[in-house]
Amino acid sequence: MDSIPPAAPPEGATARLHDAFKALRDALSAEIVGQSALIERLLIALLADGHLLVEGAPGLAKTSAIRALASRLEADFARVQFTPDLLPADLTGTEVWRPQDGRFEFQSGPIFHPILLADEINRAPAKVQSALLEAMGERQVTVGRATYPLPALFLVMATQNPIEQEGTFPLPEAQLDRFLMHVRIAYPEVDAETEILRLARDRARDAMRAVPEAVDRMPIGDVFDARAAVLDLHVAPAVERYLVEIVLASRDAARYDADLGRRIAWGASPRGSIALERCARAHAWLAGRDYVTPDDVREVAPDVLRHRVLPSYEATAEGWDGGRLVDALLEQVPLP
Ligand SMILES: Nc1ncnc2c1ncn2[C@@H]1O[C@H](COP(=O)(O)OP(=O)(O)OP(=O)(O)O)[C@@H](O)[C@H]1O
Ligand SMILES: [Mg+2]
Numbered sequence: 001m002d003s004i005p006p007a008a009p010p011e012g013a014t015a016r017l018h019d020a021f022k023a024l025r026d027a028l029s030a031e032i033v034g035q036s037a038l039i040e041r042l043l044i045a046l047l048a049d050g051h052l053l054v055e056g057a058p059g060l061a062k063t064s065a066i067r068a069l070a071s072r073l074e075a076d077f078a079r080v081q082f083t084p085d086l087l088p089a090d091l092t093g094t095e096v097w098r099p100q101d102g103r104f105e106f107q108s109g110p111i112f113h114p115i116l117l118a119d120e121i122n123r124a125p126a127k128v129q130s131a132l133l134e135a136m137g138e139r140q141v142t143v144g145r146a147t148y149p150l151p152a153l154f155l156v157m158a159t160q161n162p163i164e165q166e167g168t169f170p171l172p173e174a175q176l177d178r179f180l181m182h183v184r185i186a187y188p189e190v191d192a193e194t195e196i197l198r199l200a201r202d203r204a205r206d207a208m209r210a211v212p213e214a215v216d217r218m219p220i221g222d223v224f225d226a227r228a229a230v231l232d233l234h235v236a237p238a239v240e241r242y243l244v245e246i247v248l249a250s251r252d253a254a255r256y257d258a259d260l261g262r263r264i265a266w267g268a269s270p271r272g273s274i275a276l277e278r279c280a281r282a283h284a285w286l287a288g289r290d291y292v293t294p295d296d297v298r299e300v301a302p303d304v305l306r307h308r309v310l311p312s313y314e315a316t317a318e319g320w321d322g323g324r325l326v327d328a329l330l331e332q333v334p335l336p
Helices: 012-031 036-048 062-071 088-092 126-138 190-208 220-232 237-251 258-263 270-286 294-305 313-317 322-332
Strands: 052-055 077-081 093-098 103-108 115-119 140-143 146-149 155-160 181-184 264-266
Touching (some): 012 036, 012 062, 012 220, 036 052, 036 155, 036 220, 036 270, 062 077, 062 155, 093 140, 103 146, 181 294, 220 270, 237 270, 237 294, 237 322, 258 322, 264 313, 270 294
Parallel strands (some): 115 155
Antiparallel strands (some): 093 103, 140 146
């Protein structure tokens, strides 16, 4: 492994940004307990300019987490409940005829909000899913003959419920690539569950008080400055090579292990490499470092790659999924 350079103390503007993000993380952790991975992934998505697909049972604070994030940013939030009868226009907006002006006027839909929760994305048919996924990829929306740019800050968190598969429309595998990370969340531990009870009581009391508590909101400029700082982090050539090797291994795992090779039908794309690099950078930056370690890569790799590595038909039958394949890949690819 490369010798790790000593951590340079962040100075001036960088130190202020670090403090702002630490305060943001602390505030979210106080509101959403026992889900530190989800909170970290939300911050990574914010820093890496990407979107999250979150899978978890009902009532695991998915909605609360993204709402809490939006409430602490100077950014508007919208939630769209995906249903079988949702139309693409319900998401994008439509051209409305204005008889008094004798022309059409575009009425923008909820997709034009900087922070968007697409709840239960697999309950809407493919047409609506595509409208969202296209917008996520292209950063613009086309309605009729006109194209409208999305806000400069645009973070989608889509949720998927692992139970209740009936009557749902699975996301097309090829389009899953549009998500920076696919996060799976689990039930809280006993201490966290107890803390949730206390928080719920506090909230119920607060709700009866007239004046809601004012919270500090991070200016969007800070988010962009932090993104620039993340892109400036040092990635040693050996670490860069390591993350590329992981992605290459997903395409040709037989080089390491013939069985693993047979288990993977499809590996990660270059979009996967880019996502892995940006998430590793954001992970390092959130940890207060100005360089990326192989551990940063390993830490984010499962969420970055699980939806980009598809098990073969036989492997699926044997109980393999993307996450398990990524774990196996990480065991095979030698550390720098
Ligand atoms: N980890 C947690 N910390 C604090 N509150 C929590 C936590 N988990 C659940 N809750 C509380 O439980 C309730 C349900 O949370 P929320 O609506 O965010 O869940 P969800 O994952 O969006 O559920 P669904 O899948 O049904 O939409 C909320 O009142 C929320 O505050
Ligand atoms: Mg919800």
